[in-house]
Each structure stands twice: as structure tokens, then as C-alpha cells.
Amino acid sequence: MGIERVVEAIRDIKDFPKPGIVFKDITPILKSSELFAEVIDLMCEPYMDNPPDYIVAIESRGFIFGSAMAYKLGCGVVPVRKKGKLPYDTYEASYNLEYGTATLEIHTDALKSSDRVVILDDLLATGGTAAAAVKLVNNLGAEILSIDFLIELAFLEGRKAIENYKINALIVVD
Numbered sequence: 001m002g003i004e005r006v007v008e009a010i011r012d013i014k015d016f017p018k019p020g021i022v023f024k025d026i027t028p029i030l031k032s033s034e035l036f037a038e039v040i041d042l043m044c045e046p047y048m049d050n051p052p053d054y055i056v057a058i059e060s061r062g063f064i065f066g067s068a069m070a071y072k073l074g075c076g077v078v079p080v081r082k083k084g085k086l087p088y089d090t091y092e093a094s095y096n097l098e099y100g101t102a103t104l105e106i107h108t109d110a111l112k113s114s115d116r117v118v119i120l121d122d123l124l125a126t127g128g129t130a131a132a133a134v135k136l137v138n139n140l141g142a143e144i145l146s147i148d149f150l151i152e153l154a155f156l157e158g159r160k161a162i163e164n165y166k167i168n169a170l171i172v173v174d
Helices: 003-009 027-031 033-047 061-073 128-140 158-162
Strands: 011-014 022-025 054-058 076-082 090-097 100-107 116-124 143-153 167-173
Touching: 003 027, 003 033, 003 167, 027 033, 033 061, 033 143, 033 167, 054 061, 054 128, 061 076, 061 116, 090 128, 100 128, 116 128, 128 143, 128 158, 143 158
Parallel strands: 054 076, 054 116, 116 143, 143 167
Antiparallel strands: 011 022, 076 100, 090 100
């Protein structure tokens, strides 16, 4: 099938969620069993011979891809959620947004120092969310193998926020 069909399926929604933003709508990929399977296969490819212990999936669209990847790779999923959404003791990391700050959390017992993880989200934009997830994983002492995304908006230079780590993006938008 190839990545071209996946790229073609992504819809640009102008002025969402606010004026001046072009939202990358991945719901057509999710709707198609063939496209979704292609994405999961491509995202899992680097890890087939040596899978991580966990996919650390960032809320919320990261959960979709992270869960499917974990199933295919035979590993677990660790959720990173918005503040107040996890029921047990948590660590938190805040990051800046264009219009304020946001906070992510992870359970204090989610990972241990011997764990090897891939951090996953659907989109790399400015890098704040990914950098907060990195702080949380580092707080627990786990080894970050890479930080993976379906889409990277390269023109926003989000890689700079996580530049000390291996970064994989299936689709790069310049």
C-alpha cells in the first residue's frame, strides 16, 4: 500500500480549533482498517526484532496508536494523561502552551529503571507535550529508546525540545 495513501487520507481542517491553526485530521486513517494497519505496521517496524517493554502513550490520540503498537509488539502500554485523570499517585510535568500552561501526569509506579520505552504521540508540533512526557519518564528512571509520532510539523521545530533523543516520525510536513 505505502505511505502515500496514508498521507493522502489526512485532512487539513483550517481554523480549528482556533483561527490560524490548520488541524491535521487523522480520522480517515482510523476509519480505514487498511490504512490503520499500514500505519501500525510501519510504526512498529523499527522494534520488531527488539521490542520495548512499554509504549508510553500520550493522551489522547497517542492512546489509539500506542495500544495497537503494544499489541503488535507484545509489550505493555503506560498512559500519560492530563492532570487529574489518573486515579493513583502521580508525578506531573507542566509545559507551556501558546495560551497558558498544561500539565501531564504518570503513575508513580508506572515504570522502573530497567524498563525500555518508546514514547508515542500522534503529532509533534512545538514539542512541549513530548518534552513533558520525557520529564515524566526520566523521573521514573526508564530508558527512552525513542520518541515516535505519526506526523511531525517540522516547520514548528518541535524537535528542538526533545533533541537529545532519537525521534521517529512517519510523516514529516515541512
